[in-house]
Amino acid sequence: MTRGFPPPLSVAPMMDRTDTHFRWVLRQITGHTLLYTEMVTTGALLRGPRDRLLEYEPEEHPIAIQLGGDDPGALAECAAIAEEAGFDEVNLNVGCPSNRVQSGSFGAALMARPAHVATCVAAMRAACAIPVTVKHRIGIDDMDDYEHMRRFVDIVADAGCDRFTVHARKAWLQGLSPKQNRTIPPLRHDEVWRLKRQRPQLSVEINGGITSLDEAARHLRHVDAVMIGRAAWDDPWMLHDADARFFEPAAGTAVTREEVVRRAAARAAARLADGRSDRLGPMARPLLNLFAGRPGARRWRRFLSEHAFQPGADAQVLLDALTVMNATSRRESA
Ligand SMILES: Cc1cc2nc3c(=O)[nH]c(=O)nc-3n(C[C@H](O)[C@H](O)[C@H](O)COP(=O)(O)O)c2cc1C
The missing domain is CATH 3.20.20.70 (Aldolase class I)
Structure with a gap:
């Protein structure tokens, strides 16, 4: 349509x-x-x-x-x-x-x-x-x-x-x-x-x-x-x-939630580097619910809440949160 x-x-x-x-x-x-x-x-x-x-x-x-x-x-x-x-x-x-x-x-x-x-x-x-x-x-x-x-x-x-x-x-x-x-x-x-x-x-x-x-x-x-x-x-x-x-398929949208996170990390790194943003927190906040309903979602949220809002937090926190969440969900499903 x-x-x-x-x-x-x-x-x-x-x-x-x-x-x-x-x-x-x-x-x-x-x-x-x-x-x-x-x-x-x-x-x-x-x-x-x-x-x-x-x-x-x-x-x-x-x-x-x-x-x-x-x-x-x-x-x-x-x-x-x-x-x-x-x-x-x-x-x-x-x-x-x-x-x-x-x-x-x-x-x-x-x-x-x-x-x-x-x-x-x-x-x-x-x-x-x-x-x-x-x-x-x-x-x-x-x-x-x-x-x-x-x-x-x-x-x-x-x-x-x-x-x-x-x-x-x-x-x-x-x-x-x-x-x-x-x-x-x-x-x-x-x-x-x-x-x-x-x-x-x-x-x-x-x-x-x-x-x-x-x-x-x-x-x-x-x-x-x-x-x-x-x-x-x-x-x-x-x-x-x-x-x-x-609508119709759009070029350039992310195929997975992980891809959204990797793009968000690249964006956050660029913004923190050139001064458009001075903190990671506001950029991490809309990602808190990205994995809602998926295994590991709570771990993802908790890791971000604990680390992304700390002074000096950098874009790597987003990628670390992915790693921690995936490790948790692998353990849960093992
Ligand atoms: C946190 C929050 C802030 C909102 N701020 C606005 C706003 O600035 N302007 C507005 O017209 N409606 C605002 N709303 C109302 C929403 O636009 C929407 O009309 C309402 O949440 C009902 O839709 P929903 O059931 O899909 O959430 C806000 C709603 C929430 C939850």
């Missing part, structure tokens, strides 16, 4: 996870899956360490940047910056329920202000030529019926939104932590399917609780695309069939 934009599969924006190091690891596993940055607030991008916030490696394409903000002018400026920096898509966060985000009245709180979101999207569209997309919830608080979501989508679609990614559960803005808001409100996948049925001309991506490519394939019978979040962190290798199943 081959499809163009929007790609049928993506890995979700996740704060403190989908940094350049995790995205690079994912890209060794799947050549075409769309990868998202962590959310970057407009304030940080306009006034903070811009180069660091925009950092990615050329092979991370296709890559989308997610913005957090509610000021149309600032969002437009950031969309132009994102395009200039080479991102393939710019996404607006209308789903994050954290207190910090609400106090800026953006994130999920924007679900209550569809006309304002439309203004933001229109401003972003006018400022750049790359797709402008929105990631949102089914609803918030007591504003959570299907009709409310459809109205939100209709209003924002009129502003030219290129895709709607729906996290298929509502968010409680008061009383639940962001983590609880990703587990306690029940999943309502059927309402996302219904949205696509009723608005077939819109591009609709489903997100929330999807943990395998088989499940993704089932959803793709009803919607245009599937976004996977936590499952990709918990077991990145789950994506290794994604190209063959949903």
Whole structure:
């Protein structure tokens, strides 16, 4: 199955996870899956360490940047910056329920202000030529019926939104932590399917609780695309069939997990040598779950946890962890 934009599969924006190091690891596993940055607030991008916030490696394409903000002018400026920096898509966060985000009245709180979101999207569209997309919830608080979501989508679609990614559960803005808001409100996948049925001309991506490519394939019978979040962190290798199943085989992806590690070690050595990285830890962290479910996985994780985060740790630690894991799994299977 081959499809163009929007790609049928993506890995979700996740704060403190989908940094350049995790995205690079994912890209060794799947050549075409769309990868998202962590959310970057407009304030940080306009006034903070811009180069660091925009950092990615050329092979991370296709890559989308997610913005957090509610000021149309600032969002437009950031969309132009994102395009200039080479991102393939710019996404607006209308789903994050954290207190910090609400106090800026953006994130999920924007679900209550569809006309304002439309203004933001229109401003972003006018400022750049790359797709402008929105990631949102089914609803918030007591504003959570299907009709409310459809109205939100209709209003924002009129502003030219290129895709709607729906996290298929509502968010409680008061009383639940962001983590609880990703587990306690029940999943309502059927309402996302219904949205696509009723608005077939819109591009609709489903997100929330999807943990395998088989499940993704089932959803793709009803919607245009599937976004996977936590499952990709918990077991990145789950994506290794994604190209063959949903796109076309990609040149250059790793054939085994060991190969991913050897490439990661070469990358880490180069970055530590030329000063782009000053510690191994952030580059090792997205590898912790690479062997999830395989014999020796616990030994791998433990070795990395004990050694990769030490001051002065170098890339050899990754290769040593492979050796130790393989010795353990040989002993276990003997
Ligand atoms: C650690 C973590 C950080 C997250 N950060 C963001 C974020 O920055 N922006 C966003 O829109 N969603 C964020 N999310 C929500 C995910 O993008 C996704 O919508 C959610 O985890 C549900 O998908 P899943 O069940 O496949 O994980 C985050 C989720 C996690 C677990």
